[in-house]
Amino acid sequence: MTAVIEPQDVLRTCDKCGAAMQHLADLPDTVRFDAARVFRCRTCNTVARVSLRGNNSS
């Protein structure tokens, strides 16, 4: 039995202050950008994009 981590379960930690980041939005896969998840730090307002690619769900 292998634990599968779904992309929506992945939480992000702020690179600057180490606080837990808030999930802002999911961006769809487009021609110019891969699907990505956007997080914002509630402490220092840093915004991070995390690609949802590379996780082939079949």
Ligand SMILES: [Zn+2]
């Ligand atoms: Zn922060």
